[in-house]
Amino acid sequence: MEPRPRSFYALTAFFVLFVIFLYGPTITIAILSFQGPQGGLTFPMNGVSTYWFHNLFEQQAVGDIWGSFRRSFALGLMVMVATVVISVMAGLAFRKRFRGSAALFYLTIASLVIPSILVSLGVGLIFDRFGLKVHWATSGFGAQLTWTLPFGLLVMFAVFNRFNPSYEEAARDQGASAWQTFAHVVLPIIFPSVVGVALFGFSLSYDEFARTLLTAGSYNTLPLEIFGMTTNVTKPVIYALGTLTTAFSLLIIGAFLLAVWITARRRARRMASLAKAG
Amino acid sequence: MAVSRNLQGWLLAAPLTAVLAGFLVLPILTIFIVSFWQATEFSIIPAFSLENYQFLLTSPVTYQVFFKTFVYAALVWGLTLAIGFTVAYYLAFHIRSEATRMVLFLLCTIPFLTSNIIRMISWIPFLGRNGLANQALMSLGIVDAPVEWLLYSDFSVVLAFVHLNTLFMITPIFNTMMRIDRSLVEAARDNGASGWQILTHVIIPLSKPGIMIGTIFVLALVMGDFITVRFMSGSQSANVGRLISNDIALLQYPSASATSIVLLAVVLLIIGALMRFVNIRKEL
Numbered sequence: 001m002e003p004r005p006r007s008f009y010a011l012t013a014f015f016v017l018f019v020i021f022l023y024g025p026t027i028t029i030a031i032l033s034f035q036g037p038q039g040g041l042t043f044p045m046n047g048v049s050t051y052w053f054h055n056l057f058e059q060q061a062v063g064d065i066w067g068s069f070r071r072s073f074a075l076g077l078m079v080m081v082a083t084v085v086i087s088v089m090a091g092l093a094f095r096k097r098f099r100g101s102a103a104l105f106y107l108t109i110a111s112l113v114i115p116s117i118l119v120s121l122g123v124g125l126i127f128d129r130f131g132l133k134v135h136w137a138t139s140g141f142g143a144q145l146t147w148t149l150p151f152g153l154l155v156m157f158a159v160f161n162r163f164n165p166s167y168e169e170a171a172r173d174q175g176a177s178a179w180q181t182f183a184h185v186v187l188p189i190i191f192p193s194v195v196g197v198a199l200f201g202f203s204l205s206y207d208e209f210a211r212t213l214l215t216a217g218s219y220n221t222l223p224l225e226i227f228g229m230t231t232n233v234t235k236p237v238i239y240a241l242g243t244l245t246t247a248f249s250l251l252i253i254g255a256f257l258l259a260v261w262i263t264a265r266r267r268a269r270r271m272a273s274l275a276k277a278g
Numbered sequence: 279m280a281v282s283r284n285l286q287g288w289l290l291a292a293p294l295t296a297v298l299a300g301f302l303v304l305p306i307l308t309i310f311i312v313s314f315w316q317a318t319e320f321s322i323i324p325a326f327s328l329e330n331y332q333f334l335l336t337s338p339v340t341y342q343v344f345f346k347t348f349v350y351a352a353l354v355w356g357l358t359l360a361i362g363f364t365v366a367y368y369l370a371f372h373i374r375s376e377a378t379r380m381v382l383f384l385l386c387t388i389p390f391l392t393s394n395i396i397r398m399i400s401w402i403p404f405l406g407r408n409g410l411a412n413q414a415l416m417s418l419g420i421v422d423a424p425v426e427w428l429l430y431s432d433f434s435v436v437l438a439f440v441h442l443n444t445l446f447m448i449t450p451i452f453n454t455m456m457r458i459d460r461s462l463v464e465a466a467r468d469n470g471a472s473g474w475q476i477l478t479h480v481i482i483p484l485s486k487p488g489i490m491i492g493t494i495f496v497l498a499l500v501m502g503d504f505i506t507v508r509f510m511s512g513s514q515s516a517n518v519g520r521l522i523s524n525d526i527a528l529l530q531y532p533s534a535s536a537t538s539i540v541l542l543a544v545v546l547l548i549i550g551a552l553m554r555f556v557n558i559r560k561e562l
Binding site for chain 2: 014015022042098104107109113149226249
């Protein structure tokens with residue numbers, strides 16, 4: 001191997017600093033969430049305890065944390081399923097040109113760049129005009145989809161741009177129906193990306209703030225609850241909450257990555273055994 | 279044949295079309311209509327009045343706030359581009375093992391999937407009056423008293439924007455760089471180009487589509503934001519998004535709608551101009 005150029009070491013240092021910049025603050029609040037009962041929002045640590053985590057679960061200490069967590073979790077799952085199904089279908093549609101496809105594509109990009117607060121405001125106004133009650137599972141759900149679907153579709157474009165259609169042709173030549181071709185050929189190939197879309201769908205929904213602000217109604221989602229706390233909480237309890245939600249997000253990300261890794265490994269093993277048999 | 283092809287496309291795209299029609303097009307149309315309405319303290323009244331726009335376009339506050347929005351956008355764009363390009367370049371051209379590259383890329387991506395609000399809050403122990411930054415500056419003897427402008431200032435707003443949005447530069451630029459034919463770099467080197475020349479004459483020109491897509495993302499996110507500015511400035515600075523959210527808080531929906539329409543027009547003009555330089559679908 002050729003020796004590393006000098007720029008490599010400078011860039012490595014830059015990258016390390018960038019990663020510290022990304023993760024440093026989060027790690028700091030994770031440490032500070034273990035403040036002692038008398039501890040404040042900044043260092044030094046005033047003893048070490050899990051006081052603030054207990055505090056979080058005491059009744060009336062803060063808002064309805066558990067309720068908002070349950071709602072955010074349910075909403076995340078709903079948005080995840082809808083995002084996966086709708087994005088895969090649209091991704092398949094866009095493989096061939098159809099009348100209106102260009103307009104629909106630009107509309108999807110618009111959905112990505114239009115400020116979130118406009119979606120929130122507009123959906124809220126519509127529900128108000130029609131005398132409907134805004135609720136996280138209806139107006140909130142729809143408003144969040146305008147943010148997750150463009151991401152899902154972009155991932156699908158990336159997948160199908162690299163997709164080799166000869167596999168499908170082979171399946172069709174052997175008499176597979178359109179559905180069989182999709183279920184047994186296309187879906188297994190795009191599966192890792194579909195898992196990626198699912199992860200995006202869940203996480204973007206679980207953390208979404210602006211689009212649910214005026215569309216969640218009287219029952220808050222977790223980000224709304226957290227934001228409510230930031231205006232009046234001056235104790236490390238908010239760090240404890242931040243640490244828990246971040247840990248939960250990391251857990252979800254880990255589970256998804258594990259799923260992709262296991263399927264990739266299983267597939268590699270099956271290929272190896274096929275090669276041996278052949 | 280053409281009909282059945284169109285039909286299949288329409289059926290498969292129908293759910294996407296329905297969601298975007300109901301939760302994007304219809305809401306924006308509603309905002310447009312309401313922007314001509316009038317409001318009292320308690321209710322909004324259907325009307326056709328240009329009052330909201332007249333007030334908006336003659337108020338000096340509007341121009342200050344739009345100017346502030348552009349300043350934030352320009353600063354954040356420059357910083358995220360510089361950092362994002364450098365990180366993407368490092369990952370794409372200096373990391374030799376594919377597995378390491380994926381792990382390092384994931385390392386950059388993961389924070390994007392955690393809560394933005396928590397990530398903003400987590401700057402408090404760093405930048406606060408008694409935060410780590412001030413403790414370090416004072417113990418090094420650089421300053422005598424705590425620096426007050428670290429938190430709840432334009433500085434912290436820009437810092438948080440960069441913290442939250444650099445990923446939107448890294449990902450598209452990295453994606454474009456990974457598609458650059460490595461033999462072009464080899465050819466340049468064989469012809470005697472220095473590392474710097476390869477960067478400026480080969481890699482940067484070929485990375486332009488990724489830079490464009492990243493720019494679209496970052497500008498749209500920063501210009502449409504209201505929560506980062508509100509939280510990180512301690513409600514002391516305002517951009518257009520905050521103007522809208524303040525009106526909403528006061529139930530002045532027609533006025534909020536008029537501001538929204540102007541903001542939307544500005545954002546779509548800028549993004550539309552940028553879209554002419556890049557074919558997003560091909561670059562993915």
